[in-house]
Amino acid sequence: xxxxxxxxxxEVVKKIPFGKVTTYGAIATYLGSGASARTVGWAMNxxxxxxxxxxxxxxNRNGLLTGKHHFSGTNLMQQLLESEGLKIEDDKIINFxxxxxxxxxxx
DNA sequence: CGATTGACCGAAG
DNA sequence: CCTTCGGCCAATC
Numbered sequence: 001x002x003x004x005x006x007x008x009x010x011e012v013v014k015k016i017p018f019g020k021v022t023t024y025g026a027i028a029t030y031l032g033s034g035a036s037a038r039t040v041g042w043a044m045n046x047x048x049x050x051x052x053x054x055x056x057x058x059x060n061r062n063g064l065l066t067g068k069h070h071f072s073g074t075n076l077m078q079q080l081l082e083s084e085g086l087k088i089e090d091d092k093i094i095n096f097x098x099x100x101x102x103x104x105x106x107x
Numbered sequence: 108c109g110a111t112t113g114a115c116c117g118a119a120g
Numbered sequence: 121c122c123t124t125c126g127g128c129c130a131a132t133c
Contacts, residue, residue, distance in 0.1 A: 005129060024115050028128080037115035039129035044114055046131080060115060067114030 005031055009043035010050060012103050016057045019084045020101035021093060023061045030103040045070065056080040063096030 002008055012027050024037035033039075040058070044067060047053035056077040060066045068077035068091060078088045087094040 025117095028115080033128060035116075035126090036128040036130095038113060038127090039115090041114035042112095042130055055114080058114080061117095065114095070114055 006043050009040050014052055021057045021099050022101050025061050026102050063093040065091045
């Protein structure tokens with residue numbers, strides 16, 4: 001178990017169920033710092049050196065694929081989400097709220 | 108060690 | 121509607 005803000009981000013992201021997505025703010029709030037959403041993004045950036053980190057399931061509060069540019073290629077993130085049954089249009093998730101998974105709301 | 112940046116969010120002008 | 125600022129944490133320069 002990781003006690004650092006950084007490590008906790010990975011644990012939460014890895015807990016995201018299949019076909020679900022969450023936001024940076026939701027994770028940050030879950031960790032206790034709703035304003036540290038930027039740090040969550042940093043964790044995703046470092047997640048490249050880790051495994052089983054579905055960073056593509058993490059989007060901004062707008063449901064927009066802001067971090068798609070950090071993935072390989074230009075639309076890999078979108079393809080991954082579509083592969084999970086989601087629908088992407090204009091780099092944003094359709095029915096985003098419907099597929100939104102909040103760590104706090106989850107038991 | 109000091110300053111800047113980064114896949115964010117929200118408010119204010 | 122668009123731009124700017126403040127805030128949090130960690131990594132990089």
